[in-house]
Amino acid sequence: MDQLAAFVRESTSPPAWAGEGLEFFNTTYDLNLVVRRGGLIAVKPDNGCADRFQKWIDRNGASTVERIKPLILEYTFLQGEAKGLWLQGASGRTTRRPDAKTSVGMRLQDTLDDFDDGAYSLSSARCELPRAPGLTALTGRIGSTLSTSQLWLKPMETFELFLQAIGEIFDLIEAAEAAPEAVTEAFPQLAREVSDLSEVHGAYDVSVADLEQLPSTVAEGEEVQAAAEILQNAVLRVVDGSTGARFKLDVGLNGSASGTLGIRPEPTSHGFQLNAGFSGEPAVPATTRRILDAITSSDLLSVYYESGHVYSGGRISKRKSRVAPFRNWRFEDFHDTKVSREKPFDLLSSTEIHRCINVEGDDSLFRWAARRWNDGWLICDDGSGEIADFLHIGPDGTLRLIHIKGAESHAPGRRVSTSAYEVVAAQASKNLLFLDKELLIDRLAASAAGKASWIDGKPATGREEFIECLRILGESDKREVIIVQPHLTETVYLQLRVSEEQKDLSAELLRFRRLELLLNLAYSSVVKAGAELLVFASK
Numbered sequence: 001m002d003q004l005a006a007f008v009r010e011s012t013s014p015p016a017w018a019g020e021g022l023e024f025f026n027t028t029y030d031l032n033l034v035v036r037r038g039g040l041i042a043v044k045p046d047n048g049c050a051d052r053f054q055k056w057i058d059r060n061g062a063s064t065v066e067r068i069k070p071l072i073l074e075y076t077f078l079q080g081e082a083k084g085l086w087l088q089g090a091s092g093r094t095t096r097r098p099d100a101k102t103s104v105g106m107r108l109q110d111t112l113d114d115f116d117d118g119a120y121s122l123s124s125a126r127c128e129l130p131r132a133p134g135l136t137a138l139t140g141r142i143g144s145t146l147s148t149s150q151l152w153l154k155p156m157e158t159f160e161l162f163l164q165a166i167g168e169i170f171d172l173i174e175a176a177e178a179a180p181e182a183v184t185e186a187f188p189q190l191a192r193e194v195s196d197l198s199e200v201h202g203a204y205d206v207s208v209a210d211l212e213q214l215p216s217t218v219a220e221g222e223e224v225q226a227a228a229e230i231l232q233n234a235v236l237r238v239v240d241g242s243t244g245a246r247f248k249l250d251v252g253l254n255g256s257a258s259g260t261l262g263i264r265p266e267p268t269s270h271g272f273q274l275n276a277g278f279s280g281e282p283a284v285p286a287t288t289r290r291i292l293d294a295i296t297s298s299d300l301l302s303v304y305y306e307s308g309h310v311y312s313g314g315r316i317s318k319r320k321s322r323v324a325p326f327r328n329w330r331f332e333d334f335h336d337t338k339v340s341r342e343k344p345f346d347l348l349s350s351t352e353i354h355r356c357i358n359v360e361g362d363d364s365l366f367r368w369a370a371r372r373w374n375d376g377w378l379i380c381d382d383g384s385g386e387i388a389d390f391l392h393i394g395p396d397g398t399l400r401l402i403h404i405k406g407a408e409s410h411a412p413g414r415r416v417s418t419s420a421y422e423v424v425a426a427q428a429s430k431n432l433l434f435l436d437k438e439l440l441i442d443r444l445a446a447s448a449a450g451k452a453s454w455i456d457g458k459p460a461t462g463r464e465e466f467i468e469c470l471r472i473l474g475e476s477d478k479r480e481v482i483i484v485q486p487h488l489t490e491t492v493y494l495q496l497r498v499s500e501e502q503k504d505l506s507a508e509l510l511r512f513r514r515l516e517l518l519l520n521l522a523y524s525s526v527v528k529a530g531a532e533l534l535v536f537a538s539k
Helices: 047-066 068-078 159-176 222-231 284-298 348-354 365-372 419-430 437-446 464-471 490-501 507-528
Strands: 003-014 024-039 040-044 082-089 101-104 120-128 141-145 150-152 203-208 234-237 247-253 259-268 271-278 301-303 309-312 317-319 329-332 377-382 392-395 399-404 454-456 458-460 480-487 532-538
Touching: 024 159, 040 507, 068 141, 068 159, 101 120, 120 377, 159 309, 203 234, 203 419, 222 234, 222 284, 234 284, 247 284, 259 284, 271 284, 271 317, 271 365, 301 507, 329 490, 365 377, 365 392, 365 399, 377 464, 392 464, 399 419, 419 480, 419 507, 437 464, 437 490, 480 490, 480 507, 490 507, 490 532
Parallel strands: 329 532, 399 480, 480 532
Antiparallel strands: 003 024, 024 040, 082 101, 082 120, 120 141, 141 150, 203 301, 234 247, 247 259, 259 271, 301 309, 309 317, 377 392, 377 454, 392 399, 454 458
């Protein structure tokens, strides 16, 4: 060791059990130690100083010291059998998954799932340190909190043994830093949070958070609700050709662009925030200003980059999971249907919607569904508290929950859009509990008034026959969750599959991969509920 410095802090306080008038005191002596070898420094602060020391590094570290890189710590100390994992959400908060996850057990790296855990980053871990030549004091379990460059060691019997363990820690870190090409992640399934923008580049898509998936403390704010109403109905189209983390976004309302915004994530004390402003003179200044204000007054926008990074909820992370193709696309003929029209004549009244399905002049997706499932028993459940837009029991006993959403555009050349599928996929996942027969019967019986029904394609009155059929279904009868969203066309799908084989990584292919990731996540939830997920798109 090149340098060693230490001091002992004495503190005196009354014990917790001592009542008034009892003059008893606890006196504690805490050792604070600093050890340096070359360019590496180890600090052992007492509990009272640890937090202050971390804050000192945040304020002054850039000019004097820096923490060991998280990847070096992970590679060096966390490659053994994981006994404890502390994970934190690496993207925006949502009601569909916990903010953080903690697990304790044996070889926990084998329990991680690419899809379910890919939205989390590693905060801390405790692992069994593999035996290695040269490690005599540093043995057994070791833990690390990556962001603060902390290690947790077992108690050492002597001061000499403690210093030997510090020396072995220095040896391991120096070896890893000398061979950066050999440094690998111990938990490749997890996302990686980043604290700088040097590797973030190539924005290709954005999405708007669904308020139903945000914590109530956030979603119930009037300003957030007003911003969400604007953004969820706005044109938000990333302009191709962005460099670095900065990008341009064409924005507008009613299907047409009114101006362009320049947007860049800016570092803050707690992560990042989007800094946005006009890029050039907008064609419709008032509309462009409304959308700009909605973006800057909330944190509802997520940004997706070609580099694999995602900005969401004030944080930037890089998700590592491989995007497997979604296998359950079904391409259907919508030639006599206006694919952007979900309900008859764009009606808002639930009573009118049910009355007008499949009447003369109806060219909606609801009419298409009523004609598509024209055998067996079909009911429409559209309205407040709906289970799905339609429910169907086929002649073979297959129960189907059918969720419908109109395409963002009727144009044949429409490009891939993940946002066109996000809301309907979330609805499908949220209502999986109604695959339980008893729950489904109770809900359907309580909400039957005025809702449309068909038997073998012919209008029927009430739901009694549907419910009776439901009662006799067995646990072995098939269950399907169906998403009808014709925004994606088969022509575009086939072109993107060719691009994927040729490794032509265009912005359109990246948007498509994000869409398939979304659907694979929904598929995972549906399969766990005992059903199959099918997605109907356009021929």
